[in-house]
Amino acid sequence: MLSLRMAIRNLLRNRWRSGLAAGGIAVATAMLIWNLGFIDGFLDMMVRGATDVETGHLQIQDERYVEQPATMDYFEWNDEVRQTVEATPGVLAVTPRIRLFGLVGHEERSHIGRIIGIDPVTEPQVTVMDRGIVDGRWLDESMPETGPAEVVIGIGLSRTLRVGVGDELVVIAEAVDGSMGDGLLEIVGIVQTGNSRIDRQAALLHMEEAEFIAAMEGAVHEAVVAIEDPPDAPDTARAVQQRLNAAGYDHLRVRPWQEVEPALHQMLLYTNTANFVIFAIIFFIVALGVLNALRMSARERYREFGVMMAVGMSRAKMFSLIVIEGFLLGVVGAALGAGLGAAITGYHSVRGLDLSGFVDGDATYMGVSFADRIHFVISAETLLLPTLGLVMVSVVCALWPALSATRLVPRDAMSGRD
Amino acid sequence: MTDDMKIEDPAGDRALIEVRDVHRIFHDGAVEVHALRGVDLDVEAGEFSVLAGPSGSGKTTLLNVIGCLDRPTKGTVHIGGIEVSDFDRKKAAEFRLRNIGFVFQAYNLIPVLSAYENAEFVMLLEGIDREERKKTVEGLLSEVGLEGMFDRRPHELSGGQQQRVAVVRALAGHPMVVLADEPTANLDSKASEDLLDLMYGLNQEHDVTFLFSSHDPAVIERCSRVIRLDSGEVVADERKGEE
Numbered sequence A: 001m002l003s004l005r006m007a008i009r010n011l012l013r014n015r016w017r018s019g020l021a022a023g024g025i026a027v028a029t030a031m032l033i034w035n036l037g038f039i040d041g042f043l044d045m046m047v048r049g050a051t052d053v054e055t056g057h058l059q060i061q062d063e064r065y066v067e068q069p070a071t072m073d074y075f076e077w078n079d080e081v082r083q084t085v086e087a088t089p090g091v092l093a094v095t096p097r098i099r100l101f102g103l104v105g106h107e108e109r110s111h112i113g114r115i116i117g118i119d120p121v122t123e124p125q126v127t128v129m130d131r132g133i134v135d136g137r138w139l140d141e142s143m144p145e146t147g148p149a150e151v152v153i154g155i156g157l158s159r160t161l162r163v164g165v166g167d168e169l170v171v172i173a174e175a176v177d178g179s180m181g182d183g184l185l186e187i188v189g190i191v192q193t194g195n196s197r198i199d200r201q202a203a204l205l206h207m208e209e210a211e212f213i214a215a216m217e218g219a220v221h222e223a224v225v226a227i228e229d230p231p232d233a234p235d236t237a238r239a240v241q242q243r244l245n246a247a248g249y250d251h252l253r254v255r256p257w258q259e260v261e262p263a264l265h266q267m268l269l270y271t272n273t274a275n276f277v278i279f280a281i282i283f284f285i286v287a288l289g290v291l292n293a294l295r296m297s298a299r300e301r302y303r304e305f306g307v308m309m310a311v312g313m314s315r316a317k318m319f320s321l322i323v324i325e326g327f328l329l330g331v332v333g334a335a336l337g338a339g340l341g342a343a344i345t346g347y348h349s350v351r352g353l354d355l356s357g358f359v360d361g362d363a364t365y366m367g368v369s370f371a372d373r374i375h376f377v378i379s380a381e382t383l384l385l386p387t388l389g390l391v392m393v394s395v396v397c398a399l400w401p402a403l404s405a406t407r408l409v410p411r412d413a414m415s416g417r418d
Numbered sequence B: 001m002t003d004d005m006k007i008e009d010p011a012g013d014r015a016l017i018e019v020r021d022v023h024r025i026f027h028d029g030a031v032e033v034h035a036l037r038g039v040d041l042d043v044e045a046g047e048f049s050v051l052a053g054p055s056g057s058g059k060t061t062l063l064n065v066i067g068c069l070d071r072p073t074k075g076t077v078h079i080g081g082i083e084v085s086d087f088d089r090k091k092a093a094e095f096r097l098r099n100i101g102f103v104f105q106a107y108n109l110i111p112v113l114s115a116y117e118n119a120e121f122v123m124l125l126e127g128i129d130r131e132e133r134k135k136t137v138e139g140l141l142s143e144v145g146l147e148g149m150f151d152r153r154p155h156e157l158s159g160g161q162q163q164r165v166a167v168v169r170a171l172a173g174h175p176m177v178v179l180a181d182e183p184t185a186n187l188d189s190k191a192s193e194d195l196l197d198l199m200y201g202l203n204q205e206h207d208v209t210f211l212f213s214s215h216d217p218a219v220i221e222r223c224s225r226v227i228r229l230d231s232g233e234v235v236a237d238e239r240k241g242e243e
């Protein structure tokens, strides 16, 4: 208790110096929390931009399709497969897709298209494509009884082809037997998702129509799965794979999004490294300031330390006295910084940070367009990591002056010989 | 001696402090400074004595050696029959805490602690409980005339008052001996006088053994025994009132 009292009063002795050191710790803590919040918000946006719109959290494909996507490398989509996937713990929903590569055309204009046959009911349970409708509507639950089939296209594609809702669209794609299939469709909706692969190339149509164009039946190219905990996709993928293997579907490959989008996953890993470097630099700068403050304050008190040790204070106690000062400085500074950082980051997580001044409207990164506002992520980890880290830095900084103090010879320290 | 190094029953037929052929040589760069040259000295329990001598004669060095703040280059020091001259740092610190009271010339008190907290500092290090500390420290502070100033910080006290707090801190741990290195050097003559009166009173009433160093004639005058040092040697040793 005496040590604590002394440490507090010693820190208050030179308010300017202690205040500056604690202020430095506070600013660094707040900055790191804000920075982590920004990065996590950005990554969150990137990951969700990719997974929520198109990729999903898991993808199931035939192993040949994984190797080299080809129309004929489909797999049978039956109730057993669907139920096996759905029954795996952690799985929220699954939706099948037929993927065809071909041309989409209107009158004399045509463009390469990703022609995707989907289930309009289950697709929205896995991705948010349907929420990107900017004109018209989403595909109806079932195919129209008469007339042309429905199609929803990306906004970029609609501009390229200069088409809108109500216009007709022709699709030509390779069928499973190698022949060319085609279909006549009516545009019912335009989507803008922020994912350029969808926005610039996608033509979304009913599974049945896609089956018809590709001359296939009861089969799909991929099943896309939404799960509860996206970062844990690899574990869930393994679990689904095991169940499929057990049910005799070992020709199917279940891949987590980290594997489907390796570039995205790589970016996450790089970001971790970058974070580490940023932390190291900030910690180092703060350490210099704190070390300087603690050392100066200790050096000024050598005579005092000499007296305290002369009357019988142990070296361990001497040591702890200075370490406690460092600890207190760190706790006060980091706590202030955590409060400040949490407040600003919290604000930006709720209100978002307006980035429109920094990125132009159509900027995309790895197929995901930047939103105007980035919503920060604040978590126990992003709060505690900088806070505890800087308390530790402060304690570590105290070790040197503390050790120096224990090496003092009381009689020399008192006479000012040290 | 108990485990915690407190001397319970000093010496028996030996002197409280026995200094035998103590030499202390400092190496100041290439220069050897022979600060003590074969000092022999006995101090009995209850004495009120002073090491007198000009500046540089070795007073501080001798007090440091006796007070386990320094080790002799050669020779031995026994306190209460225990050889202290070969203690390592840890043992020396423990021994100082339990058995020796210190009053230094200046920078005696810890600036961030109040008079009361400074006074109880040694007792606190000894692990003595709160009640006993309170009883002892309040009693002693009042006895030295500092009632009503318990909460003052050292800078709010006069030099003489500061030295009184230091005396209380030294006494509170019930040491075998109080070593005071030029305790009046920074005081005016009135304050010096008062401090000496006080210490003499404590010596008489509580039977505390005091060993000073000083070159102040007023201090030397008041002591019952004067040990004169010159160039690291005892050149005279006279007891007054033994005529």
Ligand SMILES: Nc1ncnc2c1ncn2[C@@H]1O[C@H](COP(=O)(O)OP(=O)(O)O)[C@@H](O)[C@H]1O
Pocket (backbone or CB within 6 Å): A412, A417, B026, B027, B028, B033, B034, B035, B053, B054, B055, B056, B057, B058, B059, B060, B061, B062
């Ligand atoms: N740590 C030291 N290193 C070198 N020389 C010292 C040291 N301490 C004392 N001395 C020298 O020893 C001699 C005696 O010093 P000291 O005991 O302080 O004398 P006094 O207290 O009587 O003035 C002086 O010459 C002083 O310079």
Ligand SMILES: [Mg+2]
Pocket (backbone or CB within 6 Å): B059, B060, B061, B182
């Ligand atoms: Mg001296």
